[in-house]
Amino acid sequence: MQLLWSGWTGYVAGLSISITPLTDPDYRPFSRRIAWLASDSDGNPVGSAFLRLNSKESLAHLSELELAVHPTERRRGIGSELLAVAAAAGREHEVRTILADATVESPGDHFLRSRGFTVGLTLIFARLSLSEASPAALSPAAPPGYRLESWSGVVSDELVETYADARTAMDDAPVGDISYGPEIWDVDRVRHVAKVVEDRGEHLLTVSAIEQATGKIVGFTELVVPADGKGDAQHYGTAVLPEHRGHGLSLWMKADCIRRTRSAYPDLAGLLTDTVDTNAPMQRINTALGYQETHRTHRYTLDLE
Numbered sequence: 001m002q003l004l005w006s007g008w009t010g011y012v013a014g015l016s017i018s019i020t021p022l023t024d025p026d027y028r029p030f031s032r033r034i035a036w037l038a039s040d041s042d043g044n045p046v047g048s049a050f051l052r053l054n055s056k057e058s059l060a061h062l063s064e065l066e067l068a069v070h071p072t073e074r075r076r077g078i079g080s081e082l083l084a085v086a087a088a089a090g091r092e093h094e095v096r097t098i099l100a101d102a103t104v105e106s107p108g109d110h111f112l113r114s115r116g117f118t119v120g121l122t123l124i125f126a127r128l129s130l131s132e133a134s135p136a137a138l139s140p141a142a143p144p145g146y147r148l149e150s151w152s153g154v155v156s157d158e159l160v161e162t163y164a165d166a167r168t169a170m171d172d173a174p175v176g177d178i179s180y181g182p183e184i185w186d187v188d189r190v191r192h193v194a195k196v197v198e199d200r201g202e203h204l205l206t207v208s209a210i211e212q213a214t215g216k217i218v219g220f221t222e223l224v225v226p227a228d229g230k231g232d233a234q235h236y237g238t239a240v241l242p243e244h245r246g247h248g249l250s251l252w253m254k255a256d257c258i259r260r261t262r263s264a265y266p267d268l269a270g271l272l273t274d275t276v277d278t279n280a281p282m283q284r285i286n287t288a289l290g291y292q293e294t295h296r297t298h299r300y301t302l303d304l305e
Contacts, residue, residue, distance in 0.1 A: 016041035019081055030056045036085055038069070038078050046073040049082040053093055058181040061096040065302075067108075079111055091304050098302040099178070103295055117300035121176025122277040126291035127232065129270045130262050137289050138255045143209075143247040146218070148256055150207045154194040159217065163208065164190045166217040169239035174276040178301060201227035205264075207257040209240070209249045218244040221253045229265040235273040238282065251285050258289065 022035040031054050038047035047069035054060050065086055069079045090098055100117060102108035113119075155163050167185035197204040202224050209219040219240035225233040240249045261268065273291060275282045 017046065017076070017078055017081075019085055021085075030054065030059075034089055036082055038082055040073075046070045047078045047082055049086045051086045051089055051098070053095070058183070060094070062178075062180065063090050063093070063095040063098050065098050065100040067100065071107075074107065080115065083115060087302070087304060096303070096305050097179075098304060100300045100302070101297050102300065103297050109298055112298075112300045115302075117302045118177075119298045120178040120301040121174070121299045123274045123297045123299060124277050124283065124293055125272070125274045125295050125297065126286050126293045127270050127272050128258070128286075128289060128291045130258075130268055133258060133262070133290055138259050140248060140251050140255050143249055143252060145212055146209050146247070146249065146252075147212055148207060148253065149210050149217075150205065150256070150260060152203060152205055153198055154191055155206065159208070160187050160190060162215075162217045163206075163220065166208070166220055166239075166241060169219060169241045170237055172242070173239065174278045176276060176278070176299070178299065197224055203227070203229070203265075205257060205261060207253045207260070209244075209253055211244070219249045219253060221250070221257050223257055223261055223271065225261065225265055225268065228267075230267045230269070232270045232272050233261060233265070233268055235271060250282070251288060254285060254289060 018039050020037050020039065022037055031052050033050050033052045035051075036049045037045055038049075040046050048067070050066040052064040052066075054062055065083075067079060067082055067086070069082070087098065098117075099120070100108075100112055101123075102112055104122070149159065151159075164185050164187050167183075167190070170183065194204050203226075205223045205225065207221050208217045210216065211218050221238040222236035223233050224236060238250055238254060258271065261271070271291075273286060274297075275286065277283075277296070
């Protein structure tokens, strides 16, 4: 990543450490980042902080913090100073809450908790090794009254409206104590998100459940495969509209997605997923499909008001 020097430098009290604001060219359609570099007296980088600001009105109250200090430079106040300048910048941009992730029991976990952050939710990360996936687990019974439809990349014109409507199935997804605000999905956004993945060179696979009586999409699951078809792919969303839950659609869709992915990308090693720890139904589905927990992450919040 290219970081461009800006023109202001401050100093950590009692230490020959400078904090320099940087211009970060990582702009995205709905967000941008601001950044700071901590350096020692010889100009060696010892820490950094990135604050992602949301340009979408519904998310403008939230920002995401990434903060790192070199292990040998910790406990010298560098992290606290980087946090202070990031929080000040957040207030300048009318941010009300900073979010930050840290692996449970990691140094970052202890740092954030000691600096006034509180746990908003806990994420469980899990992985399925495709070489060890059970054929029986990937062949659940088909729920009566529904059929599956899958596609790669951008959804077809025929299905785009019903797919956009089905995205509301995510509206009641567990978010812990974090207020994300309303998420609005329309046809343009559905197409835009798929195009972003395509422009990165990655492959977006979607499997949907369609109610046969109406022809409407009532559930979906998404998976993004690396450009070279190797390594691990990442699950995005899996959801079913409330009135169609309890029929095993999520398990059915996800199993079909796994089978299709393994067939289309034989060099792929595994699939990654993360689930809020209070989402017991999705945890049961992941366990049934053979996913193994790898670690847990706390998503912290810091109130700036």
